[in-house]
Amino acid sequence: IAGITQAPTSQILAAGRRMTLRCTQDMRHNAMYWYRQDLGLGLRLIHYSNTAGTTGKGEVPDGYSVSRANTDDFPLTLASAVPSQTSVYFCASSEGSRDTGELFFGEGSRLTVL
Amino acid sequence: GQNIDQPTEMTATEGAIVQINCTYQTSGFNGLFWYQQHAGEAPTFLSYNVLDGLEEKGRFSSFLSRSKGYSYLLLKELQMKDSASYLCAVRDSNYQLIWGAGTKLIIKP
Numbered sequence: 630i631a632g633i634t635q636a637p638t639s640q641i642l643a644a645g646r647r648m649t650l651r652c653t654q655d656m657r658h659n660a661m662y663w664y665r666q667d668l669g670l671g672l673r674l675i676h677y678s679n680t681a682g683t684t685g686k687g688e689v690p691d692g693y694s695v696s697r698a699n700t701d702d703f704p705l706t707l708a709s710a711v712p713s714q715t716s717v718y719f720c721a722s723s724e725g726s727r728d729t730g731e732l733f734f735g736e737g738s739r740l741t742v743l
Numbered sequence: 744g745q746n747i748d749q750p751t752e753m754t755a756t757e758g759a760i761v762q763i764n765c766t767y768q769t770s771g772f773n774g775l776f777w778y779q780q781h782a783g784e785a786p787t788f789l790s791y792n793v794l795d796g797l798e799e800k801g802r803f804s805s806f807l808s809r810s811k812g813y814s815y816l817l818l819k820e821l822q823m824k825d826s827a828s829y830l831c832a833v834r835d836s837n838y839q840l841i842w843g844a845g846t847k848l849i850i851k852p
Binding site: 671674 | 747774776778784785786787788791830832834838839840841842843844845
């Protein structure tokens with residue numbers, strides 16, 4: 630079934646540890662995104678990639694890094710996790726960044742930093 | 744700054760009609776989106792408006808007025824499965840999506 634796969638679905642992490650959230654899509658979409666969702670706030674963009682080999686910073690990039698070595702994969706890394714990074718993280722993709730822009734979301738990764 | 748406003752929570756009765764409003768102030772406008780998100784799940788696309796007017800898709804309709812910075816999502820013949828959060832998002836001049844905090848819709852029998 631075509632779509633976006635995120636892993637892990639849930640993780641508890643000690644502060645200061647490094648963590649990589651994985652995201653893979655099989656729709657051959659050019660654009661990919663990482664959002665965090667916190668209670669009472671809208672989805673906030675962390676990083677994005679308009680095409681393989683390029684990345685950009687979103688609204689809340691500090692403490693996070695991404696890479697886009699190929700079309701399908703877009704991992705998000707927390708170099709040294711802090712409690713404020715406790716959140717639900719969604720990876721999303723779209724065919725392009727300037728078309729109708731419908732985003733397809735993964736099922737989310739719930740991260741708790743203690 | 745950029746801002747999307749929508750009510751935090753609404754309650755409606757099964758079989759009825761509900762209108763969820765969204766007002767926005769953004770730097771530029773390149774389309775408005777509505778997404779549905781059931782608790783614990785990912786958002787899923789409902790509608791896209793880029794021109795003024797009403798877009799109808801089955802039981803759901805979405806309206807846009809660019810001059811007023813206003814949109815609404817209209818849900819007809821409400822079903823229990825419509826209980827979810829509804830997210831309004833606007834694509835700004837940089838083609839980035841600005842998201843509202845979402846409206847939690849509670850459907851009562």
